[in-house]
Amino acid sequence: MSTNGIIVWLRRDLRLADHPAFSAAVKQQVPVYPLYIWSPDEDHPWAPGGASRWWLHHSLSALAATLRQHGSRLIIRQGKADPVLRALLSETGADTIYWSRHYEPQRLAVDNPLKAELRGAEYTVKSFNASLLHEPWTITNKSGAPYQVFTPFWKACLAQPEPKAPLPTPRKIPAPSKWPDSMAIDDLKLLPDIPWDKGFYDSWTPGEQGAQAQLATFCDDIMARYKDGRDQPGQAGTSRLSPHLHFGEISPRQIYDAVHTAAHYQSTKGLVKGAEHFLREVGWREFAHHLLFHFPQTPVQPLRPEFEDFPWTHDAKLLRSWQRGETGYPIVDAGMRELWATGWMHNRVRMIAASFLVKDLLMSWTHGAAWFWDTLVDADLANNTLGWQWTAGCGADAAPYFRIFNPVLQGKKFDADGTYVRRWVPELAHLPDKDIHSPWAASADTLHDANVTLGKTYPHPVVDHKAARDRALEALASTKS
DNA sequence: TGAAATGTTGGGGCG
DNA sequence: ACGCCCCAACATTTC
Numbered sequence: 001m002s003t004n005g006i007i008v009w010l011r012r013d014l015r016l017a018d019h020p021a022f023s024a025a026v027k028q029q030v031p032v033y034p035l036y037i038w039s040p041d042e043d044h045p046w047a048p049g050g051a052s053r054w055w056l057h058h059s060l061s062a063l064a065a066t067l068r069q070h071g072s073r074l075i076i077r078q079g080k081a082d083p084v085l086r087a088l089l090s091e092t093g094a095d096t097i098y099w100s101r102h103y104e105p106q107r108l109a110v111d112n113p114l115k116a117e118l119r120g121a122e123y124t125v126k127s128f129n130a131s132l133l134h135e136p137w138t139i140t141n142k143s144g145a146p147y148q149v150f151t152p153f154w155k156a157c158l159a160q161p162e163p164k165a166p167l168p169t170p171r172k173i174p175a176p177s178k179w180p181d182s183m184a185i186d187d188l189k190l191l192p193d194i195p196w197d198k199g200f201y202d203s204w205t206p207g208e209q210g211a212q213a214q215l216a217t218f219c220d221d222i223m224a225r226y227k228d229g230r231d232q233p234g235q236a237g238t239s240r241l242s243p244h245l246h247f248g249e250i251s252p253r254q255i256y257d258a259v260h261t262a263a264h265y266q267s268t269k270g271l272v273k274g275a276e277h278f279l280r281e282v283g284w285r286e287f288a289h290h291l292l293f294h295f296p297q298t299p300v301q302p303l304r305p306e307f308e309d310f311p312w313t314h315d316a317k318l319l320r321s322w323q324r325g326e327t328g329y330p331i332v333d334a335g336m337r338e339l340w341a342t343g344w345m346h347n348r349v350r351m352i353a354a355s356f357l358v359k360d361l362l363m364s365w366t367h368g369a370a371w372f373w374d375t376l377v378d379a380d381l382a383n384n385t386l387g388w389q390w391t392a393g394c395g396a397d398a399a400p401y402f403r404i405f406n407p408v409l410q411g412k413k414f415d416a417d418g419t420y421v422r423r424w425v426p427e428l429a430h431l432p433d434k435d436i437h438s439p440w441a442a443s444a445d446t447l448h449d450a451n452v453t454l455g456k457t458y459p460h461p462v463v464d465h466k467a468a469r470d471r472a473l474e475a476l477a478s479t480k481s
Numbered sequence: 482t483g484a485a486a487t488g489t490t491g492g493g494g495c496g
Numbered sequence: 497a498c499g500c501c502c503c504a505a506c507a508t509t510t511c
Binding site: 231347348351355390399400402403404405406409410469 | 482483484485
């Protein structure tokens with residue numbers, strides 16, 4: 001292929017290692033133009049939310065720095081992809097564009113016609129898989145249809161040939177003699193005006209380096225205890241790789257490789273078990289992308305049609321109490337406050353908090369999905385959609401409608417010593433373990449000694465769980481087909 | 482990747 | 497010694 005230069009159009013593949021488009025471009029021995037286009041309108045209505053924009057800002061900064069170390073640069077532009085790409089093609093004389101594929105419906109609606117038009121204009125366009133072990137159309141059941149249940153889906157994935165080894169980081173990326181103009185990352189105004197992001201800086205290191213460091217920490221210190229540790233929100237028992245994965249700072253192939261290497265080398269029973277369970281979670285991510293691709297309406301519509309006219313209630317005040325972590329249920333409030341403070345919530349607590357909104361407060365999962373979309377640094381359309389529909393019982397492989405989490409029992413089971421609640425709901429910190437998940441049941445003396453005044457320093461429960469549960473079961477029973 | 486209600490079993494206190 | 501009851505522990509079923 002003869003070419004005068006290649007644009008590598010970066011989106012959510014903000015890394016250099018195991019990057020098929022970069023690797024392919026570098027091989028051509030022609031100038032490479034790494035380009036990021038900020039075009040939130042083209043992702044409508046799923047433009048990155050506030051927390052995601054924070055992450056994106058720092059991830060782009062990290063990538064720009066890394067590119068410089070490799071003799072290259074990151075070109076930043078803003079606007080619709082088509083005109084921006086054409087402008088850069090003509091400015092540089094490049095005739096080729098590479099990008100990594102994404103699979104969300106609104107993304108495909110831009111990418112597919114764009115690819116056709118650019119090819120029609122005699123440009124070379126190639127897209128690559130950089131973000132999934134198995135692309136959505138490669139896994140089907142025996143009758144050729146997409147899977148809707150996780151376990152057979154994952155079995156089918158495991159029966160596929162092993163993923164290829166990750167690609168190495170290109171040593172040097174060929175630069176043009178003259179760099180085209182670029183905006184500054186600051187010009188994109190991705191950071192918040194009011195500083196709600198203070199806590200984010202202590203929690204995260206966006207960028208490829210941060211991702212690799214986190215992967216190493218996980219393999220060395222966390223994976224062996226992952227099977228049970230992942231359910232203890234008070235401990236560092238999860239991988240915390242989700243935002244890195246969402247922005248493509250790390251690939252699932254790299255994770256697969258590192259996890260297998262660690263399990264093979266150390267080969268303790270816990271590590272092997274941990275590896276298996278963790279890869280299963282990576283499998284859920286694959287499953288989510290599979291489902292979104294095959295059922296593109298699911299971000300706004302229940303997969304199971306009998307839920308379309310479900311009798312959701314709505315109460316703006318109650319919704320706000322949930323968002324702010326003021327429901328009076330400590331484990332729920334701790335989760336919602338962790339989310340607000342750090343842009344992330346432990347997965348066990350996501351399930352509890354989500355169940356509370358959907359079943360105890362009987363509000364539509366779409367409200368929860370919207371809030372998570374704006375506040376999570378790992379907000380991902382596929383994962384968010386699957387998670388919320390799963391909780392609501394209207395999605396694939398969904399929790400049966402009668403599975404309603406009891407926030408007190410969940411708290412006692414997974415945060416037995418109250419570490420997590422005390423961290424995020426400090427006004428309850430002095431309650432004894434036995435009362436920490438149900439302050440309303442504590443004696444007057446205990447509350448007094450702990451400096452807790454219900455209704456004043458900490459809210460009364462906004463609903464009674466038992467009554468709320470009965471109401472949900474009734475509403476759900478009427479929906480059952 | 483639940484919880485609550487209901488059913489069963491078995492040990493121990495007691496008359 | 498025996499039956500009875502209580503109840504915790506565990507299992508099953510139902511929502």
